[in-house]
Structure formats: structure tokens, C-alpha cells
Amino acid sequence: MKNFIQSLLLLIAVIVSTTGAEEEIYAKEGETIALGSTSYPAQSYVYWYFEKKDGHQLAWFNPLGGKAFSNDEKWKNRLSLNGASLIIKNLQKDNFGTFVCKISAGGRDSITAFKVIQVNVIEKSASPLLSGERLSLTCSLGSVPQNPPEIYWLSPKGNREGNKGTVSITARSEHHGQWDCVVKKNGKEKKFPVSVTVVDLAPVPSHQYTSTVSPLTIPCSLIPGVTWDQVKKKEIEEVQWHFAPKLSSGTFSDNPEHLFSLDLEKLTWKKVQDNVKGLSPVYNIKIGNLSLTKSKATVGDRGRYTCSMKFKNDRTLKTTVDVVVLEIIAHPRAELIYGQQVNLSCSTGEQLPNDMKLNWTSPKTSSPYILYPTHITVPEVGKEDNGKWGCELWQGGNKLTSVEILLKIEPRLSVWMLVIICSAAVILLLLLVLAFIHYRRRKQKMRLRRHRLCQCKNPKPKGFYRT
Secondary structure (H helix, E strand, O other): OOHHHHHHHHHHHHHHHOOOEEEEEEEEEOOEEEEOOOOOOOOEEEEEEEEOOOEEEEEOOOOOOOEEOOOOHOEEEEEEOOOOOOEOOOOHHHOOOOEEEEEEEOOOOEEEEEEEEEEEEEEOOOOOOOOOEEEEEEEEEEOOOOOOOOOEEEEEOOOOEEEEEEEEEEEEHHOOOEEEEEEEEEEEEEEEEEEOOOOEOOHHHHHEEOOOOOOEOOEEEEEEOOOOHHHHOEEEEEEEEEEEEOOOOEEEEEOOOOEEEEEEEOOOOEEOOOOOOOEOOOOOOHHEEEOOOEEEHHHHEEEEEEEEEEEHHHEEEEEEEEEEEEEEEEEEOOEEEEEEEEEEEEEEOOOOOOOOOEEEEOOOOOOOEHHHHHEEEEOOOOOOHOOOEEEEEEEEEEEEEEEEEEEEEEEEOOHHHHHHHHHHHHHHHHHHHHHHHHHHHHHHHHHHHHHOOOOOOOOOOOOOOOO
């Protein structure tokens, strides 16, 4: 009788399969799956069978609380029930096939077949990949049903990739992360994730904008999730920073300066020359940060900076950043007297592209001034012009950077000037008094000298006298 029931169940499963009513489950080896619904009618007897080979009974339970699982070694400790749902842990290669669930309640039987189809997900390329190497992914079925599902890949950015479950592309930073093989049929889909590691430098903006009153950071780092140990696996040989100054012609020097080299053993930076423009590395190398920084930028920082990583067989990764420094200059100077003229010029050292512009900011002023694209002329500065003047660099609706200068405007006769004038008058008066005293003393000395030369009352003149 038992064999008859099993044969009947298998026959029903085959009939269901041929009519297309059986449920298809897509899974990969090692996965945990749940077959069927957890709910079931009251006072039900539930039986689970595996149709492969001899229709082996896997599990059963009854309304009295009785429950049992297969004693077969290949299913041992891998089966459990959640309501009427069969849970299979660590799916093995020979576990793929058709599972049959029979639910008996009130003299009626309900039979459902579940066809578990193996999905093979393979990353053919060696991991980790170096940017520029070939990334190959394959997603296929162990057995193809009569009405096969749609299979494709989703990249880490969510883009659909591949043709019939196969991807073969040149690896870049945007390919680092989780890829999903998607198996889709009848509006249902299941994803099979694969982790792909691509050793690459994170993309950086081509231009870094700053000013002479702002700090400077030149970015260079590994893409998130890539460790230094993975970099070492790709046989890293050197990491360096170079700088090509911006020339007056608008081009860059053909002989870049070598600024820093990385000691790969100690993971510390070494200055290649003393003149490193006040830049210093950010010491977060173990987490992939290779950036340079400076507390305040100068016009001498204008130029092209290159961060490079060289690997075995002359494979090189690098990022290039052009540093643009905004500067504001006051001519003839920033400290002025009422009524003087001042010219304020703002520049990056080169002609601005058509999509960029400069905006000026000033203290609240009623004084007229002449505004040009790159400079302001104030014919006669006054008290209202005293304070901070600013220049902003804009591109579209984004402010890239800004710079400020402080103008100090003093009255024609300022307090200090009055102090100086009064001090000069006092000094002159003191000099006159001293000169007068000196003159009086000298005159008194002359009188005393004459008095000493004549001491008798009636002096007689020398010579002969008649008596």
C-alpha cells in the first residue's frame, strides 16, 4: 500500500509537471530554501516526498503532534518544518529535483509539486581584479525547463549587464561591489549575489578649486572596500606624487616635480625633495587614503598633481587633479586714506571658461564704483568702503570657491595723524625753549668774563706822564 501511494504521488507530480502547474524554485548549492506554505487546514496530516530515484519520504507530522524526518545520511540534520513548509539547509548537488507535498484533511488530499532547479553562478576571473583586467561572470541553470526563465546581471550601480547570463567586460572602479544574477519568470524574480573586488583608485574631480584664504586638499584614495592587503596581492611596486606647475602660457610643465614616494614596508611617506610646497600626506594609508593636504593654499600651488600606483608588469593606476587657486589683490594697497583710489582684481591666473563667472561682495557702501568681470575700481574710497570685500567663483548654480580681502580706510586726519602732529609740535617747542635757554646762558657767561678783566676803580693808562 505504501508503495502504491508513493507511485500515485509520483504519477500526480508527473501529470502536474506536464500541465505546467508545478511551482519552480531556483536555488544554488549551499543555500537554504523553504518549500510550500506555512499554513495548513486544522487536523491535517502533512507528508513530504522527494521524487528522485524511489520517491523517498523526507518528513511528516500529524494532528497529535507526531513528527519525523528521514534517517537517510544525506538528509540528516538538514530538514525541518515550519508549519507545512519544508526547510532544507545547505542544499547539495544531488538535492535538486521535484519535491511533493501531500496534505490530508477531512478525507481530502491536496498535492503540490515543487521543482527545485540549480543555478550555477561562477566568477571566472581571479579575484581581486586590477582595474583594466577582464571581468567574467556566468549564470546558468543546471537543468533547463521547457519554458526557461530570463537570466541577466545587475551591476553594483544597478545597471543591467550581460547577454543570456554572461558578462565579459574590462573591470573598472564602478564594477567593484555586489553583482546580482537575476532569474526572472512569470513576474517573479530571484537574485543570486556575487562579490567582485576591483583594485582601483577612486574617481576624483578633474579640478580642485580653492583660494588663498582656504585650505587645500588634493584627493587620492582606493575605492571603498578595497584593503591594502588586496593591493599587495596585485604585486604593488611603488606609489608616488608628482607636480607639474602651471606656466604663464596656460600649459603645464613638461618636467613634473617628484614630491613624495611611499615606503611600502613601513607604509610611510618620504619626501623626495625639500621643496614640497608645504604639503603633507594624510596618514590613513591602511584604509586607502593617499591624499595630500595644506592649511592654506597659495598661488604657487597652481598646477597639475598626479597620484600614481605602479604594479608588476608596468601596470599603473593614477589620478590627476588640476588645482585652481583664486586670489584677490588690492592696488596700490589694502590700507588707504579717504579719497584715494583703489583697484581690486580677482583671478585664477588664467582666463575663465564661458560657463564660469566671478561675483563680487562688498561692505554696505554708497560710494560709486566701476565693476568689471575680474576687477573693481573705487575712484574715491570712504568710510563705507571699510571692511571685507569678497570674490566668488561660480559655475552654473554652484559656488566653487571664494576669497576675501580686508580694506582699512582711515580719515585724512586720523587720530594717529593728530597724535603725530601734536607730538611734532611739542618737540619743536621744546627745542625752541632749549635754544633760548642756551642763548641766555651764553650771554651771561660773556658778561661775567668782561667783569673779571677790569677790577680797579680808576685804572691808569700805561705810558709816560708829566708831573
